[in-house]
Amino acid sequence: MRKAKILIIEDEKDIIELVQYNLEREGYAVVSVNHGEEAVNIAKRTVPDLIVLDLMLPGVDGLEICRILKQDAKTINIPIIMLTAKSEEADVVVGLQMGADDYVTKPFSPKVLLARIKAHLRRRSAKQVSDEVRTIGDLRIDMPRHKVTYQGKAIELTMIEFKILEFLSRHPGRVFTRDQIMDKVWSEGKFIVDRAVDVHVRGLRKKLKEAADLVETVRGVGYCFKELEEVHD
Incomplete structure (x- = not known):
């Protein structure tokens, strides 16, 4: 059975390691990237099953990445979960309007993030079946x-x-x-x-x-x- 592939776009090493460890322990294939421009290229090339996206990134920021991916035919259907700080509430609204599917506020519980990821992957799988x-x-x-x-x-x-x-x-x-x-x-x-x-x-x-x-x-x-x-x- 194919492992679901998760792309983590985050510039904080500790958060990448925390999220990646918990996802891999659950059997997911994980790719991580810490720079905005590189993230867009990787997302278009690999087309992951879900993206965990930090809003504050060097280079291209998270909102711009979300906009680009949700306008691209190859990546439009990939669920995006934003990682945000409480002070970025206005950006969360903009991100959701651009097509992001969910958000988790830092500091977050790995269990909560994992539960959100599983829920979105289930919905995506069900939609793919119904779309046949x-x-x-x-x-x-x-x-x-x-x-x-x-x-x-x-x-x-x-x-x-x-x-x-x-x-x-x-x-x-x-x-x-x-x-x-x-x-x-x-x-x-x-x-x-x-x-x-x-x-x-x-x-x-x-x-x-x-x-x-x-x-x-x-x-x-x-x-x-x-x-x-x-x-x-």
Whole structure:
């Protein structure tokens, strides 16, 4: 069974050692980094299951790291737990508004932090399972089988069209730029011009027919999936 991977972004050595010791004792794989710019690169490269993020860091601070990661298609769904001082209450509010999932105030109990981490990993695991088959109105997207149906009728999509639909539908209401969509959908190292996204979206909409308006264009920005109530089987 794969170990959940936790990234600790913290510049205080004692705190890193304390958190890392307790996490590794529970069987987690842990990576730690003490500088903001390096942290962003590692998070994008390794895509951990959860991030423990200190707000006060050298270089890029914790709020900026949170903003960058929550705007990146590769890291948007990673739960982030902020480590904060009581005097940073205003920053906590900003961090939560940026997409951070939780916070723990220093000094903290390792048991409390561990409990929060386990809770967020459970939620993420449950969400991933429920996301395998998504039903939005009359549209049904079967992720493992790469099948899409509308009103019970199969829709034949290319691999790229399916990946675009899958990605956008996982984040209803959130707008993504063409670059973000390219980063998520196309293989690394493959040269793609941003207008290729437009071509594939047009093809996707044509095949979706009556459901075409689920994929919305946000002029000057990119695309988003219309926010509708999802039906759970």
